[in-house]
Amino acid sequence: MQLLKSLVPVVALIMAVAWPSSGAASPGLPSTNVAWLTAVADSDIDRAFGQAKAEGKPVLLYWGATWCPPCNQLKATLFNRQDFAAQSTAFVAVHLDGDRPAAQRLGARFKVSGYPTLILFTPDGSEITRLPGEADAPQVMELLQAGLAGGRPIAAVLADARSGRPISANEWRMLAFHSWETDDSGLVVAADRPALLAELAGKSQSQAAADAQTSARLWLRALASSDEGKGLRPDAELRLRVQRIVADASQSRVHMDVLTGGAADIVKVLSDDDGTDRAALVAQFDAALMRLQSDTSLSRGDRVSALAGRVDLARLGQPKDVTQPKLPAALLHEVREVAQQMDREIGDAYERQAVIPAVAYLQGQAGLWADSDALLKANLARSVSPYYLMSQLGSNARKLGKKAEALRWYRLAFAKSEGPATRLQWGASYVNALIELAPDDAPRIEGTVLQLFDEAGHDQGSFSERSARSLQRVGRKLSGWNFGGRHAASLARLQAKLDAVCARFDAADGQRATCLAVLPRKS
Numbered sequence: 323m324q325l326l327k328s329l330v331p332v333v334a335l336i337m338a339v340a341w342p343s344s345g346a347a348s349p350g351l352p353s354t355n356v357a358w359l360t361a362v363a364d365s366d367i368d369r370a371f372g373q374a375k376a377e378g379k380p381v382l383l384y385w386g387a388t389w390c391p392p393c394n395q396l397k398a399t400l401f402n403r404q405d406f407a408a409q410s411t412a413f414v415a416v417h418l419d420g421d422r423p424a425a426q427r428l429g430a431r432f433k434v435s436g437y438p439t440l441i442l443f444t445p446d447g448s449e450i451t452r453l454p455g456e457a458d459a460p461q462v463m464e465l466l467q468a469g470l471a472g473g474r475p476i477a478a479v480l481a482d483a484r485s486g487r488p489i490s491a492n493e494w495r496m497l498a499f500h501s502w503e504t505d506d507s508g509l510v511v512a513a514d515r516p517a518l519l520a521e522l523a524g525k526s527q528s529q530a531a532a533d534a535q536t537s538a539r540l541w542l543r544a545l546a547s548s549d550e551g552k553g554l555r556p557d558a559e560l561r562l563r564v565q566r567i568v569a570d571a572s573q574s575r576v577h578m579d580v581l582t583g584g585a586a587d588i589v590k591v592l593s594d595d596d597g598t599d600r601a602a603l604v605a606q607f608d609a610a611l612m613r614l615q616s617d618t619s620l621s622r623g624d625r626v627s628a629l630a631g632r633v634d635l636a637r638l639g640q641p642k643d644v645t646q647p648k649l650p651a652a653l654l655h656e657v658r659e660v661a662q663q664m665d666r667e668i669g670d671a672y673e674r675q676a677v678i679p680a681v682a683y684l685q686g687q688a689g690l691w692a693d694s695d696a697l698l699k700a701n702l703a704r705s706v707s708p709y710y711l712m713s714q715l716g717s718n719a720r721k722l723g724k725k726a727e728a729l730r731w732y733r734l735a736f737a738k739s740e741g742p743a744t745r746l747q748w749g750a751s752y753v754n755a756l757i758e759l760a761p762d763d764a765p766r767i768e769g770t771v772l773q774l775f776d777e778a779g780h781d782q783g784s785f786s787e788r789s790a791r792s793l794q795r796v797g798r799k800l801s802g803w804n805f806g807g808r809h810a811a812s813l814a815r816l817q818a819k820l821d822a823v824c825a826r827f828d829a830a831d832g833q834r835a836t837c838l839a840v841l842p843r844k845s
Contacts, residue, residue, distance in 0.1 A: 351417065352384055353401035356410040358417045361428060367416070374414045374445040380470060381443040382413045385429060387420045389707035389744060390437040392455055395676035399621045400459045409463070412470050413442070421741025426783035426790070427831065433506040435787050440501070442466065448475040452501040456579045458620065465499050468492045476500060480509060483522060494532040497522055498539040519544035520554045535576055538567050542577055546584030548591045561592050565606060574610040578620065582627040585611060586634035596639045604635050611635070622664060623677050629660055630684045637687065645721055646689045657688045661697060675706050682714055686721070694718055709738040709748060716755065725759040732756075736770075742781035743789045749774045750792040757799045767803070768812045771796060772819055778837075779823035785833035785840075797840040817841050 351358050359370050374381045386393035400406055418428055420437060432441065440453040440462075450473040453462055471492070479493045502515055510518045523540035526532035541560060548554040556564075567573045574581055581588075585607045593600035614620065615628040636649045661681050668674045678701050685694035698715050702708045716731035732752045739748040749770065756767050778784035778793060785793065804813050824837035 350419065352386070352397055353407075355404070355407040356401065356415050358384075358415045360422075361416050361418050362422045363424070364428065364431070367428065367431065370414050370416045371443075371445065371447060374443075377414070378445065380413045380445065380450065380473075381416055381447075382410075382466075383416045383418060383432060383434075383441045383443065384438065385418045385420065385432070385434040385441075386438040387744065388741070389675075389710040389739075391676045391679050391710070393438040394672040394706070395621070395623050396438055396440075396455055398670055398673035398676055399623070400455075400462055403459060403463070405463060406466075409466060409470070419741075420743050420788065423742060423781055424783040426743050426786040426788055427833070428783070429788070430786045433508070434504070435506055435791075436504045439504045442469045442473070444475065449477070449507060450474070451476050451496050451499075452505050452507075454499050454501045454579065455504075456501075456583065457499060458578060458624065461499070465496065468496060477507075477509060483525060486525070488529065489531065491531045491533060491536075494526055494529065494536045498526075498536045498543070502543075516544050516548040516554050519547065535573070538563070538573065539577055539580065542567070542580045542584070542588065545588045545591050546580055548587070554591065556592055564588065564592060565603075568606050568610045571610075571613055574614065575617065578614055578624060578628075581607070581610060582614060582624065582631045585631040586638055589635065589638065600638070604638065608632055608635055622668065622673065623680060626660065626664065626677055626680050626684065629656060630680070630687065633657065633684060633687050643721075645691070647687075649688055654688055654690065657685060657690060658693065661685060661693060665697060665700070671704075671706050674701070674704060675710075678705070679710060679714060682711075686718055691718055691722060707740075709735045709740070709744075712738065713748065713751060716751075720755065720759070729755055729759055742777065742784065743792075745777055746774060746784065746789045746792040749777070750796050753796050754799055757803045761803060764809055764812055768816065771800065771816055775816070775819045775823050779826055782827070782833075785827060785836040786831075790833075790836050793837075793840050797842070801842050813841065817843075 350360065359366065359373075361367050361370065370381060373379075384396075386396070418432075418434075419425060420429065422428075429435065434441070438455045440455055442450040442453065444450060450469045451465070453465055453469075455462070457465075473496065474493065476496065479489055479497060482489050483494070483497060502510065502519070519540055523537055523544055526537040526540055541563065544554045545556065545560075545564065567577065568581070589600065589603045589607055593603050611628045611631045615625050615632070617625065620628075632653065633649065636653055637644070637647045640647050661684075664677050664681050668677055678697065682694045682698045685691070685697065695715060695718055698711045698718075702711055705711050712731050712735035716728045716735060719725075719728035719731060729752075732755045736745070736748045736752040739745050753767065753770055753774070756763060756770065760766070774793070774796060778789070781789070783789060800813065800816070803809060820837065820841055824834050827834040827837055829835065
């Protein structure tokens with residue numbers, strides 16, 4: 323799943339309970355085999371935690387969106403499992419859809435932004451952990467069960483681990499698998515994450531409670547997030563340790579998600595140049611990924627991620643933005659074969675939404691742009707969120723310099739997008755493309771931004787979390803577009819519209835201030 327990072331008024335809390343054999347979800351629910359509580363207001367959240375306290379149960383919060391491929395992967399591989407459904411009787415399951423009205427404001431309450439995010443809370447609201455949605459579903463189940471078995475809040479566990487106080491084997495495992503990439507709770511800022519993971523990896527080696535797999539995972543994650551050596555700087559002992567993990571089939575299977583998503587990054591950190599050392603590492607990682615790619619115990623999405631990792635390895639040493647990379651003919655053949663296989667075999671709508679976009683992206687990374695376009699177009703009618711595929715078609719065309727075609731797909735994607743947060747996100751992408759590809763088309767740029775501002779005024783979460791960032795992105799692009807006052811009249815009209823929108827928001831939660839700052843004021 324690594325390859326893969328509700329337009330109604332507020333309604334009453336919804337609870338659906340069913341046990342179908344397929345586990346397929348009805349609209350708006352992650353699955354129908356779990357008693358999900360759909361939260362659309364603060365009162366719903368308060369009611370869920372009130373129920374948790376009364377029943378002495380933790381709360382599992384799922385934050386996602388209909389279009390999100392990794393979210394659909396969770397629906398296809400985790401939420402539909404019978405053991406997940408059975409385990410759900412031990413917690414209160416809360417679903418927070420990012421496209422419900424005012425959902426982004428609710429998201430801010432839990433410090434969630436990236437889709438999907440899975441958080442396990444104590445009944446009083448303390449975070450036990452953020453579960454790794456990219457991990458293998460059985461591993462996520464094990465972590466969930468460990469968290470339910472009296473798991474302490476992650477902040478306390480982390481503090482004890484860093485201070486050298488003893489923590490249990492399960493707590494070390496929770497740290498190793500914690501979804502640091504989706505953790506906006508303030509435990510660690512993104513820039514400090516590699517150093518923190520390296521610190522924990524080092525401490526785990528001296529703690530008897532931490533097993534070898536836990537320590538290995540922490541080292542791998544530190545390497546994968548170290549930005550070509552700007553974080554962790556490995557020594558010969560660590561290089562040898564990683565090589566042993568990669569060569570061991572059982573070990574590489576345990577750390578599948580880190581290896582498929584981070585192979586190229588780890589190789590770059592472990593090797594200084596494009597010489598013999600790097601070539602040997604690439605060969606070792608490629609062999610491990612080939613094993614994972616053929617491992618039918620993994621989901622189709624994970625096997626596609628393994629192939630994507632191999633393409634990333636083959637692209638090493640070439641410019642990041644190269645559109646026609648030099649790849650082995652055999653690897654290109656595998657990409658074509660896997661794409662045909664996935665398109666032919668996948669019947670589940672959620673799995674299709676998760677895997678097909680990943681395959682199309684993989685085809686582009688391999689330079690098979692015509693194949694990628696053909697796959698996306700063929701799946702438009704079958705997708706639960708065709709606007710996501712349309713945006714990919716726009717991205718493909720943009721990378722190839724096809725400006726008119728790119729703008730056509732971005733416009734269609736915005737027009738077809740659904741949900742207040744998604745419409746602002748897709749609209750911002752369209753504005754971004756217009757300013758970059760057609761900067762002289764002032765009427766279309768201004769008209770699209772006016773439409774976005776108007777839509778923002780109709781949702782009380784428009785200036786929180788993802789929606790706020792979408793609008794801030796528009797503001798920054800407009801500021802550059804108006805450099806030297808070239809479009810001062812347009813900006814004045816847009817500012818007037820935005821001021822009227824901002825007046826609709828209460829100043830108490832900070833959204834009005836965020837709104838007023840979207841466009842830069844004249845000094």
